[in-house]
Amino acid sequence: MIEVTLLGTGSPIPDARRAGPSTLVRAGEQIFLVDCGRGVLQRAAAVGVGANNLTALLITHLHSDHIADLADVLITRWVSNFDPNLPPLPIIGPPGIAEVVESTLAAMRFDIGYRISHHDDLTAPPQVEIEEVADGVVWGRDGVQIRVGPTDHRPVTPSIGFRVEHGGASVVLAGDTVPCQSLDELAAGAGALVHTVIREDLIEALPMQRLRDICGYHSSVEQAADTAARAGVGILILTHYVPAIQPGQEEDWRALAATVFDRQIEIGDDLHRVQVHPGVGAKPAG
Template sequence: MAIEVTLLGTGSPIPDPNRAGPATLVRTGGQTLLVDCGRGVLQRAAALGVGANALDALLLTHLHSDHITDLGDVIITRWVTTFDARPAPLPIIGPPGTADVVRATLQAFGFDIGYRIAHHDDLNEPPPLEVQEFTDGPVWERGAVRITAAPTDHRPVEPTLGFRVECEGTAVVLAGDTVPCASLDRLSSGADALVHTVIRDDLVQRMPLQRFKDICDYHSSVQQAAATATRAGVGTLILTHYVPAITPGEEDQWRQLAAEEFDGRVELGDDLHRVRIG
């Protein structure tokens, strides 16, 4: 069974007119899974013909703002565009702290929710959600799709998760933000593909502000992500969350940096770049 990976948003915390915030869509086994929900995620999903009401689950790698900016939009839009009499709750799976963030988001949208319930006869309850927090181990098993989580290292952001999505012999790992770590190596071992956020530390270190340079402390460089892919024995490395954003025409530079540590297939590109695995 193939797994289709679409990079909905490949940007960073810095607003970019050409790149939405971090978000990846995974489709396999008849299921549609959203990993993280950075700014603009639903607009990008709409370009694929995927609405919020088509999501089977939302997976959060961590609670940094750029990865959850549009959480409220996903929750509310799914609620108002689902027309079943008894809509199934949206599963939201993330690290400890996720329930607090979801609760605060619902509170922030409390007036909106109240207005809609008062206005529409067929909306009687707030958005139905099913929040689950994990640090390690199985998090999802429906039909042929199985998802396992493992901790990653993005300290001082803690805890953070990577996810391994498997369907009938094909496996894709989504690393989120992290430096190389043994738990990610184990999660990725033998997978067909690794989706990894990356920075160009050689470019970031040239920036004049220490606040920018600090991001090198807890993100993987292109070469480090490639080395993780090599240790895990994956066949395809998919790069995303580019810092700084890739300048048009410089894609081969990024590929060459990855090739220093990894001799497999390297995929990168603009938002909506799609990769079929398996």
């Protein structure tokens, strides 16, 4: 089984009820954090996961709302772990992630220096292992395999999605994207697809062009559902709602997705959990 927890279902616009985009994936004994929007560690703490419990950090793209709490993840993991042999944190993301991580650590250099000076057991800065990738298998440890495929979030490029497989269960995390063949291929036959969505009908009615612009590089609810249907996935998990879903509106969003996708549809607030079991999904990945 793979367990998916929607840590943050929000957007760049601060929301009192929703943290920034982030998803937690538990596969066997391994815990993967996919993107790290604002408030991610507070949400993770609510399900008993700390920064030092993370197996790896997976980043879909370099928009600010998806990496806003990168410094918090790096520094908190470093200062809250008392294992002298703490391994470096693997960080997997698209080309450019190395520069972002290095710049983040450089920005925190005063804090890092203060802590090293004050604590005898902190002798080096936070340690990371960065892998920049746009396609292919990027992880294969203890029965968990992770594969990456390109998505289409132009002009944000490159952007990637992740497919996590364990024990016959599989989950694809699309990140921000419009429909594209490469995502269809990555998601083919998956047990679940976690997809960011916007309500294009609501956004297009807004008077501000800058807000309407987001329709050009995000999937609508119906488009995400169509991707799930084409790929033959078992469960569609919606997240990163724009505009934010208000209490009582969940069934409106579900109904839109159901016009295209006739299988299980999950919509929830932060901390919503979904279990994905082996065998869920219509066809093998191809």
